[in-house]
Amino acid sequence: MIRLSGVTKTFPVHRKSGLIRRTRSLVTAVDGMTFEVERGEFVGYLGPNGAGKSTTIKMLTGILTASGGEIRVAGLDPSRRRKELARRIGVVFGQRTTLWWDLPLGDSFALIRHLYKVDQKRFAGRLDELTELLELAPFLQTPVRQLSLGQRMRGDLTAALLHSPELLVLDEPTIGLDVVSKAAVREFLARINAEEGTTILLTTHDLGDIERLCRRVMVIDHGRLTFDGALEELRATASADRILIVDLASPGPLAPPTGTRLIRREGPRVWLAVPADVSAASAVAEVAGAHDVRDIALREPDIEDVVTRLYQGSPVQA
Ligand SMILES: Nc1ncnc2c1ncn2[C@@H]1O[C@H](COP(=O)(O)OP(=O)(O)OP(=O)(O)O)[C@@H](O)[C@H]1O
Numbered sequence: 001m002i003r004l005s006g007v008t009k010t011f012p013v014h015r016k017s018g019l020i021r022r023t024r025s026l027v028t029a030v031d032g033m034t035f036e037v038e039r040g041e042f043v044g045y046l047g048p049n050g051a052g053k054s055t056t057i058k059m060l061t062g063i064l065t066a067s068g069g070e071i072r073v074a075g076l077d078p079s080r081r082r083k084e085l086a087r088r089i090g091v092v093f094g095q096r097t098t099l100w101w102d103l104p105l106g107d108s109f110a111l112i113r114h115l116y117k118v119d120q121k122r123f124a125g126r127l128d129e130l131t132e133l134l135e136l137a138p139f140l141q142t143p144v145r146q147l148s149l150g151q152r153m154r155g156d157l158t159a160a161l162l163h164s165p166e167l168l169v170l171d172e173p174t175i176g177l178d179v180v181s182k183a184a185v186r187e188f189l190a191r192i193n194a195e196e197g198t199t200i201l202l203t204t205h206d207l208g209d210i211e212r213l214c215r216r217v218m219v220i221d222h223g224r225l226t227f228d229g230a231l232e233e234l235r236a237t238a239s240a241d242r243i244l245i246v247d248l249a250s251p252g253p254l255a256p257p258t259g260t261r262l263i264r265r266e267g268p269r270v271w272l273a274v275p276a277d278v279s280a281a282s283a284v285a286e287v288a289g290a291h292d293v294r295d296i297a298l299r300e301p302d303i304e305d306v307v308t309r310l311y312q313g314s315p316v317q318a
Contacts, residue, residue, distance in 0.1 A: 001167055001199045002037040002060060007069035009055050009223075029055040031223035032069070037201060039166070042193045044214035044231075045203045048311045052223040053203045057171055060201070061091050074166060087116055090160030094172035097152055098159055099144045105155050106140040109162060116163040123162065130158040133188055150181030157188065167199045168192070174206050186212050207307060219310060226310065235306050241273040243299040244283055249292035257286035268294070 009030040017023045030052045037043050047053050058064040060073055062082035071078055074088045092098075099108040113123045131137050134154040139147060147155065153173060160168060173189075174182045190213055192198045202209060210217060210231065217234050219227040227234055241261075248254065248268040256262045259278035264271040272287075274280050280298050287293060 001039045001041070001074060002035075002201065003070075003072040004033050004035050004056075005070045007033040007056075007059065007066050007071055009052075009059060009064065010067045028223055030059070030066075033220075033223070033225060034069075035218060035225060035228060037199060039199055040193070040197045041216060042189075042200045042214050043202065044210040044217045045201055045220065046205075046207075046210065046217060046307065047220035051220045053220060054171060055223075056220070057091075057169055057201075057203060061085070061089065061169060087163060088165055089167040089169060090163070090165040091169045092153075092156050092160045092171065092173050094153065094170075094175040097144065097156055099152070099155055101145045102143055104141045104143055105136070105147065108144060108155070109159060112159050112162055118163050126162055126164060127158070130161060133191070134158060134184070148181075150177050150184070153177060153181065153185060154188075157185065161192065161198075164196075165198065167201070170200065170202045170204075172204055172206075173202070174204065174209055182206075182208070189213060219307075221311070234310075235301065241275050242280060242301055244272040244274050244280065244287070245297045245299065246270045246272065246287055246291075246293060247295040249294050252291075254287070254291060257283040259283070274298070 007030055008028065010026045010028050012024055013027050014022045014024050033052075033056065045053055045056070055064065059066050059071055060078055062078035062085055065079040073085060076085050076088075078085050098112075099105065100111065103111070109127060113120075118126070131140070134157065136151075136154055136158060139151055142151075144152060144155065157173070168189075170189075174185055177185065186209060189200060189202075193200050193213075200213075202214060204210060215230060217227065217229065217231050218225055219234070243263075244260065246254070246269070248270065251268045254262070254265075254270050256272055260272045260274050260283050262270065263273050272283070274283050284296055284298070287296065
C-alpha cells in the first residue's frame with residue numbers, strides 16, 4: 001500500500017550571517033527512508049519533535065515532492081498523481097480542519113461528496129453509517145466553528161472516510177481531546193481497520209494511541225528509521241529498566257542490590273531501577289534478605305519509559 005525507497009527531503013534555509021548577508025544551507029528533514037506498509041496494517045509512526053514525521057506524511061500525500069528516492073502509495077507516485085491519489089486515501093491533521101468553518105457539518109460533507117465525485121446513493125449510505133458510528137446526528141446542522149474539538153475531530157474523520165479510502169493517514173488525531181472523545185476516536189479507528197480493512201498510518205505523540213491501536217511501530221529520528229517492528233519487540237529491544245518498589249517496615253538506609261540503582265525515596269518507600277540484564281528475582285531476594293520489608297512490587301517498563309529512552313539517543317534496530 002505504501003512503499004518508500006531511499007527517500008530524502010531537504011529544505012533550503014537562509015540564515016543571517018551578518019547585518020545584511022544571508023547564507024543558504026540545506027536542512028535534511030528525511031534522510032534515506034525505506035519502508036513498506038502492507039494493505040490492512042495499522043502502523044504507528046513515532047518520533048520526537050522535528051524528527052521528520054510531518055514531512056514524510058506530506059510526501060506520502062503528494063503535498064511535498066521528495067528530493068530523492070522513490071515513493072509509491074496505492075501504486076501511484078503521490079506528487080505526480082496527487083488528484084487521483086486523493087480519491088483513494090483519506091488524510092486527517094489533528095491541528096487543522098478540512099471542514100468549512102462557517103458551514104453546518106452536513107453541508108461540508110455534501111461539498112466533499114462533490115469534490116470526490118462520490119455517487120449520491122453511495123454517499124448517503126456511507127454518511128448514515130459514519131453518522132451512526134461516530135454519533136454525529138445531533139450536530140449535523142451545527143456550523144463547524146461551534147463544534148467542540150472532539151465533535152470536530154469526529155467530523156474530520158467522517159470527511160476523510162466518506163469516499164471509502166483504502167488508506168487513512170492520521171497526524172495527531174487525538175491531540176487536545178478529553179478522555180471520552182479520545183476513547184471514541186480510538187474505538188472507531190480500530191473498528192474501521194478491522195471491519196473495512198482500511199490501512200492506517202498514525203502519527204502521534206500520544207503513546208496511549210499506539211498501545212491501544214498499533215501492532216507495528218516505526219520510530220523516526222533525525223529523518224531516519226531507528227526502529228521498525230512490533231510494539232512488544234520495541235519494549236524488549238529498548239530494554240528500559242524495570243522498577244522495583246520496596247516498602248520498608250520503617251524508614252532507614254537501604255543498600256541497592258547488585259546491579260540496581262536507587263532512583264527515589266519517600267519515607268519508608270524506595271524506588272530502584274533494575275536494568276534488563278539484572279535478575280529481578282535476585283534483586284528482590286537480596287533486598288528481602290538484608291532489610292525488614294513490608295511489601296515489594298516490580299513494575300515492567302511502560303511504553304513511556306521505552307520511548308523516552310529511545311528518544312534520548314539509544315538507537316535500537318529490530
Ligand atoms: N518548510 C520547511 N523549511 C525548512 N525546514 C523545514 C520545513 N519543514 C520542516 N523543516 C525541518 O525539517 C525537520 C523535520 O520537520 P517535521 O515537521 O517533518 O518534523 P516532525 O517529526 O513532524 O515534528 P513534530 O513532532 O514537531 O511535528 C525539522 O528540522 C524542521 O525544522
